[in-house]
Every structure is written in C-alpha cells, then in structure tokens.
C-alpha cells in the first residue's frame with residue numbers, strides 16, 4: 789500500500805532489469821512492472837528497453853498521451869532518489 793512507498797536509488801532499480809523482475813522509473817516514480825510487461829500494447833521488447841532504468845524519455849517520446857500514473861497505480865513501489873543516471 790501507499791504507506792510502504794520509499795525512496796529508491798537508481799543502483800537498486802538497476803538490479804531489477806529482468807523479464808521476471810522488472811522495475812522502471814516513469815516521471816520520478818518507481819514501478820514494479822513485472823506483471824504489466826505482458827499487457828503492454830507496444831510489446832514486451834519495447835517495454836524491456838527501459839527495464840531497470842528511467843524510461844521517462846522513451847515513454848514521453850513514444851506516447852506522451854498515455855497516463856502511466858493511472859495504469860500503474862497498483863505497481864508503484866516508491867520514488868526515485870536523486871538524478872536518473874541510467875535514463876534511456
């Protein structure tokens with residue numbers, strides 16, 4: 789639940805870059821998108837380009853009209869601490 793949201797470093801996020809363990813930063817928020825990957829309308833491969841990284845730029849370049857906060861509400865696990873060095 790929201791009471792468990794915490795600050796998460798890019799170093800920790802980078803450890804979760806697998807198909808079966810996939811975290812991603814979108815707009816400063818950290819999401820565990822492991823269960824969303826197979827439902828991504830753009831395909832698994834496209835989404836996995838930002839696995840373990842800050843996917844904000846790719847996301848905004850591809851579909852700025854998509855409401856990630858709404859779609860991924862249940863997947864949010866925290867906020868990204870500091871600058872996103874591994875933005876793709």
Ligand code: HEM
Nearest residue numbers: 814821829830834835837838843846847850851854856859
């Ligand atoms: C399409 C959600 C991240 C690439 C879509 C669509 C949604 C969506 C709802 C359909 C949009 C529409 O038809 O108007 C998300 C969410 C993301 C995410 C919630 C965050 C986890 C990404 C990332 C990429 C990406 C990081 C990397 C490039 C694409 C592409 C399509 C697409 C290429 C277009 C597919 C097509 O037009 O056939 N995504 N997306 N998405 N997404 Fe994502």
